[in-house]
Amino acid sequence: NGVVTNGAAVGYTIGNGISTGVMYRINGSNSIWKNNAQALTVGNGNCTGSVMNVSGGIVTNVGGLTIGGSGSRSNSLAVDNGGLVCAGAVTLGSGAASATYNTMVLTNGGRLNSSGTVSIGGVVGCYSNHAVVYSNSVWNMGGQELDCAYFGFANVLSINGGMLTNSAAVYGGNNTAFGNTLLITNGGRMFSTGVGGVGNANSYNSTNSV
Numbered sequence: 770n771g772v773v774t775n776g777a778a779v780g781y782t783i784g785n786g787i788s789t790g791v792m793y794r795i796n797g798s799n800s801i802w803k804n805n806a807q808a809l810t811v812g813n814g815n816c817t818g819s820v821m822n823v824s825g826g827i828v829t830n831v832g833g834l835t836i837g838g839s840g841s842r843s844n845s846l847a848v849d850n851g852g853l854v855c856a857g858a859v860t861l862g863s864g865a866a867s868a869t870y871n872t873m874v875l876t877n878g879g880r881l882n883s884s885g886t887v888s889i890g891g892v893v894g895c896y897s898n899h900a901v902v903y904s905n906s907v908w909n910m911g912g913q914e915l916d917c918a919y920f921g922f923a924n925v926l927s928i929n930g931g932m933l934t935n936s937a938a939v940y941g942g943n944n945t946a947f948g949n950t951l952l953i954t955n956g957g958r959m960f961s962t963g964v965g966g967v968g969n970a971n972s973y974n975s976t977n978s979v
Contacts, residue, residue: 784819812844858885
């Protein structure tokens with residue numbers, strides 16, 4: 770238990786370059802990570818298998834949260850056991866090079882409060898990035914837009930018994946995206962205040978299942 774504060778005027782990256790298997794864990798209700806409104810990235814460059822686990826702790830004041838930066842793969846953020854992450858924009862799979870197989874999981878009371886646009890596999894070449902909200906867990910999007918694959922393919926957002934709330938427009942597959950999935954199952958709930966769509970512009974084979 771304790772408090773970690775990022776006092777620098779720069780972002781923080783967990784796993785960069787050719788690193789493999791870097792893990793940070795914020796464990797217990799008295800453990801707090803304050804990020805000074807700077808960016809936080811889990812996995813960047815050619816990094817593989819970096820993990821941030823917020824298990825009962827709090828990660829707050831994150832300027833922008835990225836899981837799987839340019840060229841990275843198989844990085845993950847897990848928020849569980851009542852853990853809480855507060856961030857601005859959230860990006861799962863990003864960058865000019867393919868970011869693949871990155872995951873974000875909210876489970877067992879995990880919570881994510883985001884206040885900026887959310888992008889899942891939003892860049893050309895980004896594929897198989899997955900976000901899942903399980904039972905008793907909540908993602909509050911702060912009235913912002915959600916794009917599940919603006920250009921990427923085979924990306925998934927699953928509300929599996931949990932709740933995604935306070936989103937503006939929700940798009941599942943846009944522009945040249947294909948094969949992306951928005952799934953609401955096992956009593957999951959999604960509340961949106963705006964108009965979105967599945968399979969917009971030149972996208973194809975994107976699905977919305979309830």
